[in-house]
Each structure stands twice: as C-alpha cells, then as structure tokens.
Amino acid sequence: MQVSGTAAQGDEEAPQGDLTVRTIAMPADTNANGDIFGGWVLSQMDQAGGIAGVERAHGRVVTVAVDAMTFIRPVSVGDVLCVYTRVSHVGRTSMKIEVEAWARRFRTQHRERVTRATFTFVAIDDEGRPRPIPT
Ligand SMILES: CCCCCCCCCCCCCCCC(=O)SCCNC(=O)CCNC(=O)[C@H](O)C(C)(C)COP(=O)(O)OP(=O)(O)OC[C@H]1O[C@@H](n2cnc3c(N)ncnc32)[C@H](O)[C@@H]1OP(=O)(O)O
Numbered sequence: 001m002q003v004s005g006t007a008a009q010g011d012e013e014a015p016q017g018d019l020t021v022r023t024i025a026m027p028a029d030t031n032a033n034g035d036i037f038g039g040w041v042l043s044q045m046d047q048a049g050g051i052a053g054v055e056r057a058h059g060r061v062v063t064v065a066v067d068a069m070t071f072i073r074p075v076s077v078g079d080v081l082c083v084y085t086r087v088s089h090v091g092r093t094s095m096k097i098e099v100e101a102w103a104r105r106f107r108t109q110h111r112e113r114v115t116r117a118t119f120t121f122v123a124i125d126d127e128g129r130p131r132p133i134p135t
Pocket residue numbers: 046047049050051054055061062063064065090091092093094095120122124128129130
C-alpha cells in the first residue's frame with residue numbers, strides 16, 4: 001500500500017524520506033522467539049524500495065543489492081510497520097534507495113526505528129535488460 005506524506009527532514013529522531021508502505025505485523029509472521037521474522041521486515045522494505053524505484057525509473061525495476069542492513073530493534077505482533085524511502089543516488093541504469101523501517105508500537109503508539117538499509121535497484125526493459133533511467 002502506498003501512502004503519501006513526507007517525514008520531517010534533518011531530525012535524527014524522525015524518519016527520513018517518504019512513507020511508502022504501512023502494514024501490521026501479524027502472528028503468522030513470527031519466529032520461534034515470538035518476534036517478527038527479519039525476513040518479513042526485509043520483504044516489506046524491498047517492496048517499499050521497489051515502489052519508490054518504479055516511480056523514479058518510470059517502469060520496471062529489480063533489486064540487485066542490499067547493503068549495510070542493520071536490525072536495530074525487534075518488531076512485535078500488532079506493531080504497525082512504517083517503511084520510508086529516499087532515492088539517494090541515480091546512476092545510468094541503477095539507483096540507490098535508502099529504506100528505513102519504523103515500528104509504531106501496538107500498546108503505546110511509541111515510534112522506533114527498527115531497521116535501515118541501502119537498496120540498489122536496476123531499471124529493466126521488457127526483456128529484463130538494464131535500461132537507462134529517465135532524467
Ligand atoms: C506509478 C508508480 C506505481 C508503483 C507501483 C509499483 C508496484 C510494483 C512494485 C514492485 C516492486 C518490485 C520490486 C521487486 C524486487 C525484486 O524482488 S526483484 C527480484 C530479485 N532480483 C533479481 O532477480 C535481479 C537479478 N539480476 C539481474 O537480473 C541482473 O543482474 C540485472 C539487475 C538486470 C543487472 O544486469 P547486469 O547485466 O549485471 O547489468 P550491468 O549493466 O552490469 O549493471 C547494471 C547496473 O547495475 C549496477 N550493479 C550491478 N550489480 C550491482 C551490485 N551487485 N551492486 C550494486 N550495483 C550493481 C551496475 O553498476 C549498473 O549501474 P549503472 O552504472 O548503470 O547505474
């Protein structure tokens with residue numbers, strides 16, 4: 001789901017970028033510890049980055065790399081996961097997108113950054129070959 005809205009810039013305690021995906025962590029997404037699987041969070045971040053990439057590249061994109069991913073805090077059932085995206089670099093066919101995931105806690109509504117990563121997406125044509133990103 002794409003949601004409009006831009007986070008405050010320049011505030012380290014605030015999310016950076018556009019709110020791109022917002023979803024609820026459900027019991028089916030838990031690991032054996034009772035926390036939400038990191039892979040589920042990564043999947044939400046990939047989708048958010050993909051949406052931002054499609055918008056910037058005006059068409060299909062694929063993920064080619066994920067760098068410097070850090071799981072800072074766990075996500076729990078009932079938390080609302082909010083994923084923010086920001087295009088930080090555009091190359092010829094590739095782009096870097098900074099992706100932050102924040103959890104709005106179920107009971108307190110308190111907001112915490114849980115994960116961040118830099119994703120690289122490549123714009124592709126109908127045959128799956130890299131294509132130039134429009135300026
Ligand atoms: C209007 C809005 C509506 C929105 C509504 C949207 C809804 C819809 C959203 C769906 C969002 C889906 C998001 C899916 C995200 C997946 O899950 S995609 C699936 C997983 N990914 C894949 O399967 C990709 C597999 N890899 C490949 O197909 C090929 O490696 C690629 C990516 C096409 C690249 O091919 P290649 O021959 O290696 O290309 P090459 O020319 O060497 O490099 C191309 C560029 O990639 C860069 N690159 C290559 N490898 C790397 C690397 N390891 N690290 C960094 N950069 C690299 C190169 O530097 C180059 O960059 P530029 O200098 O051109 O800028």
